[in-house]
Amino acid sequence: MPAKADKLVTLIPGDGIGPECIESARRIIDATGVGIVWEERPAGESVFKRGIPSGVPPETIESIRKTRCVLKGPLGTPVGYGEKSANVTLRKLFETFANIRPVRELPGIKTPYSGRNIDLVVVRENVEDLYAGIEHMQTPGVAQCLKLISRKGCEKIVRLAFELARSEGRKSVACATKSNIMKLTEGMLKRTFEEIAKEYPDIQSWHIIVDNCAHQLVKKPEQFDIIVTTNMNGDILSDLTSALIGGLGFAPSANLGNEVAIFEAVHGTAPKYAGKNVINPTAVILSGVMMLRYLGEFEAASKIENAILVTLEEGKHKTGDVVGYDSGLATSTTAYTEAIINNLGRTPKTISTRAYKELKIPRLPSDPVLVRPSSRRLVGADIFLESGLMPDKLGPALEKLAEGTALKLKMISNRGTQVYPDKGTMIDCVDHYRCRFIARNASGDLTDDDIFALLRRIAAEHRWVHVEKLPEFNGEPGFTKAQGED
Numbered sequence: 129m130p131a132k133a134d135k136l137v138t139l140i141p142g143d144g145i146g147p148e149c150i151e152s153a154r155r156i157i158d159a160t161g162v163g164i165v166w167e168e169r170p171a172g173e174s175v176f177k178r179g180i181p182s183g184v185p186p187e188t189i190e191s192i193r194k195t196r197c198v199l200k201g202p203l204g205t206p207v208g209y210g211e212k213s214a215n216v217t218l219r220k221l222f223e224t225f226a227n228i229r230p231v232r233e234l235p236g237i238k239t240p241y242s243g244r245n246i247d248l249v250v251v252r253e254n255v256e257d258l259y260a261g262i263e264h265m266q267t268p269g270v271a272q273c274l275k276l277i278s279r280k281g282c283e284k285i286v287r288l289a290f291e292l293a294r295s296e297g298r299k300s301v302a303c304a305t306k307s308n309i310m311k312l313t314e315g316m317l318k319r320t321f322e323e324i325a326k327e328y329p330d331i332q333s334w335h336i337i338v339d340n341c342a343h344q345l346v347k348k349p350e351q352f353d354i355i356v357t358t359n360m361n362g363d364i365l366s367d368l369t370s371a372l373i374g375g376l377g378f379a380p381s382a383n384l385g386n387e388v389a390i391f392e393a394v395h396g397t398a399p400k401y402a403g404k405n406v407i408n409p410t411a412v413i414l415s416g417v418m419m420l421r422y423l424g425e426f427e428a429a430s431k432i433e434n435a436i437l438v439t440l441e442e443g444k445h446k447t448g449d450v451v452g453y454d455s456g457l458a459t460s461t462t463a464y465t466e467a468i469i470n471n472l473g474r475t476p477k478t479i480s481t482r483a484y485k486e487l488k489i490p491r492l493p494s495d496p497v498l499v500r501p502s503s504r505r506l507v508g509a510d511i512f513l514e515s516g517l518m519p520d521k522l523g524p525a526l527e528k529l530a531e532g533t534a535l536k537l538k539m540i541s542n543r544g545t546q547v548y549p550d551k552g553t554m555i556d557c558v559d560h561y562r563c564r565f566i567a568r569n570a571s572g573d574l575t576d577d578d579i580f581a582l583l584r585r586i587a588a589e590h591r592w593v594h595v596e597k598l599p600e601f602n603g604e605p606g607f608t609k610a611q612g613e614d
Contacts, residue, residue: 134163135423138191138198143172144397145407146201152409152465153199153416156435159469162420162428167191172203172214173397183214184221192222198390199419201412202397215392220255224383224390225281226288226489227252227359228418229366235441235479237374237450241349246372248352251292252362253285253317254383259359266593267514270560277313277358280498282320287490288384289356290328295487300332301325304341304357304365311608317358342368370394377408377449380415382422386491391419401453405460408447410436413468421484430481435468437476501601505573508535508566508598510607511583514591516559523548526563529585534578535565541610551612562610566598 139154141147157164169188176183183203192198198218205213219227232247233239262274289301303321305314318335325333336344338361344351345365349372357365370379376395383390393411401407413436420429439445445467448458459467492498515522519540527537540548541564542557565582567574579595586592599606 134165135197135425136165136167136195137419138188138195138200139166139168140171140188140198140200140203141168142201142397143174143204144202144399144402146172146203146397148403148405148407148461149393149409149412150199150201152461153413155465156413156432156468156472157416157420157428159472160428160431162425167195171200171218172205175214176205182217184217189221192218192388192390196388197419197423198388199412199416200390200392202393202395204397204399216259216261218390219383222385222388222390223255224385224388225254225284226382226384227254227362227366228292228382228384229362229369229379229394230418231366231369231373231379233373233479234378235437235476236443236446237378237440239372239374241372244350246349246369248349248369249292249296249298249354250362250366250369251285251289251354251356252366253281253357253359255359256281257313257359259363264594266512267559270514270558275310275313277316278498279316279320280492282317283324283498284490284492286317286321286324286356289354290324290331291488291490293328293331293354295485296482297485298331298353300334300353301328302341302352302355303333303335304338304355304361305335306338306361307335308337312606314358317356321356338365341365345369345372366394375449377411377447378414379411380413380418382415382418384422384487384489386489389419389422391415391422405462406448406453406458407461408449409461409465410447422487424486426484429484431472432468433481434475435471435473437479437481438471438474439464439467441476441478503600503602505600506576506579506597507574507600507605508538508564509574509579509582510596510598511563511565511586512593512595513561513563513586514559514593515561519548519557519561520550522561522563525589526586529589530565530582533582533585534568534572534574535582536568538564538566539610539613540564541613544611546610546612553612560593564598564610564613 141150169191171184171188175185203214230249256276258273258275260276264272266272293301305318307315307318370376379394381394393415417429417433445459445464451457523540530537539546541562547555
C-alpha cells in the first residue's frame with residue numbers, strides 16, 4: 129500500500145515510442161521526490177491483439193476507476209477499418225470532456241515564429257461532435273456520420289475554458305466555430321459561449337469562424353490566449369498550433385473530467401523510431417507536468433518545467449526532431465532525460481513560467497435533461513430514401529403516395545441541396561434523398577401515427593433509410609432548410 133501522502137497514478141506505456149517517452153517522464157517525476165506510486169497497465173495494440181475490440185482491457189479500466197488519474201503514452205489503432213481508437217475509448221469511457229492543449233515558444237527551438245511570444249491553449253470539447261463515432265452506411269455508396277452537439281457538453285467546455293483562463297492568469301478566450309454553416313450544432317457552442325461569457329466579465333471574449341481562426345493562427349498567432357472549440361475543430365487546430373512552436377514533440381495535453389483525468393502527448397506512436405533511443409520525450413514530460421498541477425503538486429511541476437526550459441536554453445541537448453536524425457548532432461532520449469534531471473532546481477534566464485492556481489473543473493447537474501422547452505410540436509418529417517430515380521420522377525411518385533395523409537411533400541434534397549421542385553440547378557445526384565414532408569394543416573400538431581401511416585405507404589414502393597422528425601421548440605424550428613429551400 130502506498131504511504132498516505134503518496135498519490136496513485138495509472139501508467140500506460142503505450143505503443144511504438146510510447147514506452148521510451150513514458151520511462152523518461154517517470155524518471156524525471158520520480159527525481160523530484162514527489163510522492164507518486166505508479167500502477168502500470170496495458171492498452172492499445174497489444175490489447176487489440178488479445179481480441180479486445182476496445183483496446184482497453186478490464187484490468188486497465190479497474191485501475192483507472194481506482195486511481196482517477198492516468199499518464200499514458202500514445203496508443204496505436206488500425207486506420208480506416210476494424211476497432212475504435214483506444215485513445216478515444218479511454219476519453220469517452222471516463223467522460224473526460226475537456227482536452228487541454230497548450231503551446232508556447234520555447235528557448236533554443238527555432239521556428240519561423242521565433243520571437244513572436246506564442247503562448248496559447250486550445251480547449252477542445254472531447255466526447256461529442258463527429259468523434260462520437262456514430263456512423264452508418266445509408267446506401268452502398270453513401271456513408272453518414274452524426275454530428276452530436278449538446279447544450280450540456282457546450283456549457284461544460286465553455287466554463288472550463290474561462291476557469292482555465294482564471295487559473296493561469298490569462299486575459300482572453302476566443303470561441304472558434306463553423307456556426308455560419310452548421311447553425312444548430314456549431315451554433316449551439318457559439319450561443320452557449322456568448323451566454324456564459326457574461327458570467328466572466330474579467331475575461332475578454334470573442335467569437336471567430338474556425339477557418340478564419342486557422343488563417344489567423346498562421347498570420348498572427350500571438351493574438352490568441354485561449355481558443356475553445358468543438359471536438360474535430362480542436363483536433364485540427366491543436367496540431368496546427370504545435371507546429372508553430374516546433375512540432376508535436378513539444379505538444380502536451382490533458383483530458384479532464386469531473387472524476388478522471390488522463391494526461392498524454394498529442395503525437396502518435398511513430399513506430400519507425402521505436403526502440404532506437406532517438407525520440408523527443410518533451411511532450412510526454414510536459415503532460416506529466418500538467419498532471420502534477422492537477423494533483424496539486426505545483427512545486428514539483430514548476431521544477432520540471434524550469435529544468436526543461438534550462439535544458440533547451442543551454443542548447444547542448446537537442447533531439448533528432450529538432451536538429452535532424454541523421455545530422456550527427458542529435459541527443460539520445462536517455463541523455464536528454466539525464467540533462468533535465470541534472471537541471472532540476474535551476475531556473476531559465478530568458479523565459480519565465482506562469483503562476484498557476486488550482487483549476488476549478490465545472491460540474492453540471494447529472495440530470496440528462498438540461499434544456500426544457502415551454503412548448504413543442506411536431507410539424508413534419510424528413511424521410512430519407514435510397515433510390516435510383518431522378519428527382520423529376522421521384523417527386524411526383526411521393527406526392528401521389530402522400531395523398532390522403534396528414535402530410536404533404538415540401539421538397540426533396542440531395543446531399544443538402546434542393547432538387548425537387550426543380551429550381552434550374554445542376555446537381556449530380558447520388559442514390560440518397562432527403563424527402564421533407566410537412567403537415568397539410570399548418571396549425572396542426574402531427575402525431576407519430578401520422579408519420580407511420582405515410583411511411584408504410586412509402587415503404588411499399590421505395591427503400592427508406594431513416595426518419596427524422598421535424599420539431600418546433602418554443603415556436604422555433606428545430607431543423608434547418610436545404611440549400612435552395614424556401
